[in-house]
Amino acid sequence: HIGRCNVPRAICKWVLTAPGGAFVVMEMSKELRVKRLVEDYCNEESLMAEDWVEKLKECVSLGLAKKLGGQRVKDALKLLDEGHWDQVAGMMIEYYDKLYKKWEAESQSSNVLRVDCPTSDAQRNAEVILQALRRLAEGEGDSQCSSAGAVPATQERPHEPEVEAAGCIELDNALATGENNELKFQGACHCGEVRVTATGEPRSVSYCHCSICRRLSGAPFSCQALYPAEQVELHLEVPGAQIQSLQTSRGVERSRCASCLAPVRASIFGGKLNTVPLGLIATWKQHTNGKDNPMKPRHHLYYKDRVMDVCDGLPKYAGAPSAGKPSRKGGGDEVLLPEVDS
Numbered sequence: 305h306i307g308r309c310n311v312p313r314a315i316c317k318w319v320l321t322a323p324g325g326a327f328v329v330m331e332m333s334k335e336l337r338v339k340r341l342v343e344d345y346c347n348e349e350s351l352m353a354e355d356w357v358e359k360l361k362e363c364v365s366l367g368l369a370k371k372l373g374g375q376r377v378k379d380a381l382k383l384l385d386e387g388h389w390d391q392v393a394g395m396m397i398e399y400y401d402k403l404y405k406k407w408e409a410e411s412q413s414s415n416v417l418r419v420d421c422p423t424s425d426a427q428r429n430a431e432v433i434l435q436a437l438r439r440l441a442e443g444e445g446d447s448q449c450s451s452a453g454a455v456p457a458t459q460e461r462p463h464e465p466e467v468e469a470a471g472c473i474e475l476d477n478a479l480a481t482g483e484n485n486e487l488k489f490q491g492a493c494h495c496g497e498v499r500v501t502a503t504g505e506p507r508s509v510s511y512c513h514c515s516i517c518r519r520l521s522g523a524p525f526s527c528q529a530l531y532p533a534e535q536v537e538l539h540l541e542v543p544g545a546q547i548q549s550l551q552t553s554r555g556v557e558r559s560r561c562a563s564c565l566a567p568v569r570a571s572i573f574g575g576k577l578n579t580v581p582l583g584l585i586a587t588w589k590q591h592t593n594g595k596d597n598p599m600k601p602r603h604h605l606y607y608k609d610r611v612m613d614v615c616d617g618l619p620k621y622a623g624a625p626s627a628g629k630p631s632r633k634g635g636g637d638e639v640l641l642p643e644v645d646s
Contacts, residue, residue: 320412324441327413328433329404332421334397340424341393360384364392368399374562376544399543415440489529489599491584493566497545500568502580503535505598509582511614514606516552520567524612527601528570528579536578538568607641615643 311319319325350356364380376395383392408416419436421429489502506529517526538547538559546562558570570579582599604610607620614620622639 320414324437325413326415326417326437326440327408327411328437329408329416329418330421330429330433331418332424334394336421336424337397338390338393341396342389345393346389357384360392368396374544374546402542487598489580489585491580492541493561493564493568493584495561495564495566497540497542497563498547498561498566498568499539499541500580500584501537501539502529502531502585503537504531506531507577508603509599509601511601511604511618512606513604513608513610515609516556518609518611520552520558525604525610525614527582529582529585529599531578531580533571533575533578536569536580613644617643 345360361381361384364384365377368377380392380395383395417436417440419429419433421432423429486504490499492499508530509527510530511525511527513525518524520526540546547559547568548562548565549557549559551557555574556570556572557575558567560567566584567581568584571577572579582601585599601618603619603621604614605621605624608622620641620643622641
């Protein structure tokens with residue numbers, strides 16, 4: 305894709321396999337890039353325009369808030385008020401550089417060509433890149449390309465499956481296999497700033513009808529996979545990404561992405577166990593090895609607090625059997641309630 309425009313698959317395939325083609329990485333110093341950004345966005349003519357600084361602040365606070373994270377947005381707005389254009393440009397570059405490295409790592413191109421760009425002049429850089437590509441197509445050596453200001457680093461990459469792309473940050477859920485053939489279930493929050501990885505099979509997968517889960521999710525019930533804490537990892541995907549935590553009951557602390565507020569994990573029993581929203585690691589549907597699906601929900605908890613009946617044939621406990629405490633309405637939490645179709 306180019307921005308938000310999807311490239312037809314046939315054209316994409318032709319670009320990736322064209323003779324002499326390559327994924328070009330322009331190598332340019334941070335100082336030059338900062339200088340170019342300041343000249344483009346904060347030149348004297350632009351700053352004389354009415355409310356120009358306010359428009360820049362609006363771009364940062366609205367357009368990049370989810371990408372940079374709350375604290376970095378505040379820092380950028382303060383720097384803009386103080387006129388430190390170069391520092392703000394540096395912050396933007398740090399964020400986008402991480403994306404560029406991610407895209408390079410995920411490129412389906414069979415060749416990667418690194419081109420040294422010692423200037424910020426677009427026309428000169430274009431000439432250097434075209435010259436480097438011609439030399440690559442002609443099969444000339446590294447030393448010959450270097451004389452043109454290009455440093456090629458071609459490498460063979462294994463065939464990667466074609467993937468539909470629909471935005472600037474692609475964090476599609478994926479089922480992977482780690483060391484010792486362990487299952488790894490992965491997913492990301494709504495904005496993609498926080499990724500969660502759950503390793504191995506969960507201890508349990510439960511629907512929960514308790515009032516707290518209902519209020520926090522806005523849904524009639526929620527569904528989570530239960531893991532030992534050491535088998536769940538959270539990864540911050542972009543600079544400035546943060547996690548917010550809230551203790552919602554004794555022994556339960558829930559974590560959300562600070563930008564989009566999507567739930568990503570809950571810690572229970574003093575941090576010994578973690579629960580992961582099943583809707584986040586949506587790859588459980590892909591697990592098919594002729595065995596029982598480890599991510600398939602197994603029962604309902606706190607069914608006595610339900611706001612709707614569910615007829616799915618799964619056991620329905622009045623409370624949470626693992627707690628071993630009497631329910632508020634009498635009767636043990638391990639009591640199974642009948643399935644009633646209302």
